[in-house]
Amino acid sequence: MTWISKTVTFTGLVLLAHACYSAVEHTTLQTTLSTTTVSPTHPSTSPASLPLDISLETLFSILTITFGFALGTSPLRPIQWRVWAGLIEREGEEAFTNADGEVSRDYVGNPFKMLETRPGFVDIRRQRKEFAEWVKHGRDKQLELL
Amino acid sequence: MAPSLLHPPSHLSPSAALQLSQKAPAVLASSPATISNTPITSLFSAKESSDLWLRYENLLLSCLRTGDEQSANQCLERLVLRFGESNEKVMALKGLVKEADASHNGDLEKVLKEYEDILADNPTNIPITKRRIALLRSMGRIPEAVTALIQLLDFLPTDPEAWSELADLYLSQGMYPQAVYALEEVLVAAPNAWNMHARLGEVQYMAASSIGAVDATYQKYLAESLKRFARSIELCDDYLRGYYGLKLVTSKILTDSGKSPKEVKPTDLDDFVLPTQGIVEKLNEAATEKLSEIVRRYTAQEAHWKGYDKEEIAAAKELLAQDAPQTTR
Known part of the structure; x- marks a missing residue:
């Protein structure tokens, strides 16, 4: 189960990094374009607006990461008294x-x-x-065995 | 695996206690003896955690039990260094060490005298009051212990531990109605404690068994006991002790039903009336089924079913075996 969640999270992270890189590249390209070719007739291409595919990729990558994290959570503790x-x-x-074989710190058995x-x-x-008496008894038992 | 040092060790088996106390020198060597409270040195030394002191206390109890006085005294010294002589809990632990060291009755009287002196100074010292009661009980002076415990409960009526001790004292004297009352007080303070519900059911069952004749009180005890066991199962899934008790009580009710042809009318409206025979039979069947399931799965060592106590499983097996010839007939 963990490897699925790890792969999904990793894919999401790669997508997110890619989206960030694309956004940076796009803005630099826009600014250089707008400074070199001054075109007062086209004010709409401001560097602030990103193409739709980059926005979508960002959203999708974040959803993927969240999904990956959710897959990787440890099993939930029961909230019903009798089940617990x-x-x-x-x-x-x-x-x-x-998973590491450690008993949870707040475990006290039956409180x-x-x-x-x-x-x-x-x-x-x-x-x-x-x-x-227990020690004596144990010793007697050992003697019997011998 | 050795049990954790973070929980009170009094319920552990002798072998587990031995394991713990054998670890004592290593634990004592690896944990810091004192924690500095000046800000500069605390930057360089280990951080203080409440676990450390809990560990010392539990180690002290285990070592006293196994007779490792040297480690016990070392634990006590460290606790005294940290909390001072006048801390109530430390005072009680010191008394405990002295009790364990006492070789004859004269020593115990001396310890008792010390407790009384401390209590004369400060009558609200709860840990010492509890120690005094425990010592009185240990010395066989039960009536005095009961009087002292009742005095304690007079000014501390919300302490379930003290009520539970009172119930145990009464039970050891065979005073069932008083024990039932004290256990009911425990349940007032801890209404979700499934083991205490089962305990009350057990005591009521014992009380019913002690009566012998089938009369109104007898039926009332059995009905109450049935109710308590059912509640303990309601509070805890697959509770072996609860099902065991439920089976015991329902079997008893079913065998008795032949003896008393006339239904005993409840005298009080608050009284819980025994359910009809059909329901009791169904409860008995359900308990038998569940018990055999638990025993089967535990013996097969199925995953998620390994937490039960070995002896409890053996007892359940025995109970089921008693029942077996009747069902095959």
């Missing part, structure tokens, strides 16, 4: 990981989890005991 919550439960971090873990009331002595 479901994403957290079903996929966890995976849903909030970008209401702290109501059940309650970090303000943490019972550190029980946690330590449980951890020590």
Whole structure:
């Protein structure tokens, strides 16, 4: 998907550059023409007016660039609460990981989890005991395996 | 992959906590100890971010859990250097380190005394108040903890964390109506918390199971529980816990419906009446279907379905297996 968006954007940029170059060339040509051949009978060919094809090319290139950018955006985040919550439960971090494998900075998992873990009331002595038991248990298991 | 240091680590498994605390020396070495606040030196040193201090706090908690006192003390020192001794949160963390160090009850009494001294100076120090309650609970003095918590909630009635702790305390004592009330207060403060809806449903289910006889209160609890689980699913697509509870409750209602031929009339207009048997059956079927879908897709390791907890999936499998012989008959 990204290569499509990149090609489209690149094409748009090339077109835009081409349109700019044509506009510059056209104005220089107009000014040199108007200074060398003074023709008071034709005042309408002022250097400010560009030919229609250059204007059209500019507009078209800008539209193409916008389209390319729009194609390249990352998937949109859900705006419905239940969909977003479901994403957290079903996929966890995976849903909030970008193409580089980094978890989005504002991802916190279930933000209401702290109501059940309650970090303000943490019972550190029980946690330590449980951890020590886990270590002991793991060691026993390893001994059994040996 | 090690879990992020930016989230409180208390729910992590022991192995994840160990992983975090083993990273501690590296994290401590790579992060700056102090951040200068004079403008000239701050031009040359690293920029201060709130993440840094959050990281230290969470690292401190993990290290305390795994018994790595040296790193824990280092984290604490840096936090004290930055925020000062009189910062309320730092005071609570210091107390936490002392609690973890305490080897016998005398030490704990001393820490408790210190908390009480701090609170005598400033009775609105919330982190220390919470620490004191947690310590009382840890020491097994539940009635005192409940009294202190109720006092805290008197002047801070909008803190869902404290209400949730109160609910847990009541639940540990088997006081179901009080626990349900406290959880309802949590939902007033956080009405979109899908896990708390499921939690309330679970507590109501437990309360109904504890009654035993089929009477009006029993039916009211079951109806409320059904409602809560349904709400949690409404708030969160494919919520395993919600569907699990929904299946449990609807199965119970369906098995009970044979026992009580007479419909119990609701005494209060506000009471939620049990839906008709047809609806309950449909809900049960939907929950079974969804649970088996979740289990199937998780076991097949399908993309976008890997976020569930392994043990929760195992429990759901067991529940479905209990059901299987009945459906094949």
